[in-house]
Amino acid sequence: MAAVIDDDLWSAIGDPTRRRMLDMLLAAGGGTATSLSHELPVTRQAVAKHLGVLHRVGLVHAAPIGREMCYRLDDVQFARAVAQLSTVGASWDARLQRITQIAEAIQRHQGADPGRQNKT
Amino acid sequence: MAAVIDDDLWSAIGDPTRRRMLDMLLAAGGGTATSLSHELPVTRQAVAKHLGVLHRVGLVHAAPIGREMCYRLDDVQFARAVAQLSTVGASWDARLQRITQIAEAIQRHQGADPGRQNKT
DNA sequence: CGCTTCGCGCAACCGAAGGTTGCTTGAGTG
């Protein structure tokens, strides 16, 4: 079921660039738009925008240090996002396994009836 | 690390509407653009486009039956997508837990030195 | 058999999001 926030978190981690940014932040423990952009295939501006998005959904917080703006992960919110990932994955996985097993069972029982398809 | 295909799968399951469609296909075992659109907040056309995307990345295959076009999940590819989800989630989770524990350890040891931040 | 119906695919259009370039501003540093 999960809450609606789901969507924000998902769209945040759904973007490949943002995913890589989260990855880097998680690994480095923090960074600026410029430092992140050095290892990403996009410009500093794009990174800044993504950081803005991540900040809005609470996945990072910003700490201005001198003329630099250091962004760090919000552990709690990030953990929530990860949990959501796992949840969806797990539920899909479970259902997939169920129907796969059912299909196998049917095949084993009926052996040769490929023309049988239950319409609607 | 995972392969590059990652990205296609991710962008496919990253969209909330597509996620719901996959959900429905998984539950119903198949469906047409029209039937799916009946239970989605978008038009048939949008659903058709999404089905096109899913088909291009191999998550579904289409079976034309008379004038209807029945789409069904590709179990293998779908399983791969799910696996990717789990992988990313798990790796993030692991790292998160590590740094969380480290942080706790530092706090416990040094008690009061919040100004310490490793730059670069 | 021919007409109607219903589902599909195609094309045009729209708004939002990701990305780029260019500029300005302001904190550190020589």
Next chain:
DNA sequence: CACTCAAGCAACCTTCGGTTGCGCGAAGCG
């Protein structure tokens, strides 16, 4: 004090999710 370098802002482009409107062709029914 002059210079440098990171941030932030604004304008613009392209892609994507979504809509409306259209025409076609297969089923269904008189």
